[in-house]
Amino acid sequence: MSKIILVREGSWGEVKEGENDKMIKIYQEDLREAKMEVEIIDTAKEALEKVLKADASFDAVIFFSRGMEKTAEAFGIALKRKWLNRTKIIILSALIPRNKIIWIDKGAESVLPLIKDIIQNWDFDGSNESF
Numbered sequence: 001m002s003k004i005i006l007v008r009e010g011s012w013g014e015v016k017e018g019e020n021d022k023m024i025k026i027y028q029e030d031l032r033e034a035k036m037e038v039e040i041i042d043t044a045k046e047a048l049e050k051v052l053k054a055d056a057s058f059d060a061v062i063f064f065s066r067g068m069e070k071t072a073e074a075f076g077i078a079l080k081r082k083w084l085n086r087t088k089i090i091i092l093s094a095l096i097p098r099n100k101i102i103w104i105d106k107g108a109e110s111v112l113p114l115i116k117d118i119i120q121n122w123d124f125d126g127s128n129e130s131f
Helices: 021-033 044-052 068-083 111-121
Strands: 003-007 037-041 060-063 088-091
Touching: 003 021, 003 111, 021 037, 021 044, 037 044, 037 068, 044 060, 060 068
Parallel strands: 003 037, 003 060, 060 088
Antiparallel strands: none
């Protein structure tokens, strides 16, 4: 069974701390329905401590804010130093960073709707400040 940590900490732009709680609960329910063990943790520091425990084995740590990008990068570096490379670090955001390469699994079932959305709705030139 996959083990997942959802990190509550973080905010970006107009989204304030705690406003992602409803979304986090939805993800928790969906992941549990997919037979994954899910734990919600308040801060990145607590999540890192939990993942670095000797007996810990987590498949993913999910952050719900672009504002956590630097924290997530540091988190990943700490895990690599402890040889925990299999733990995936994921950031969910409504605002995708501009001028970044977007990686998408070509084997995923719902790739075409995502690609169409990226092409039609995402603005990377700065002309649409809603992104």
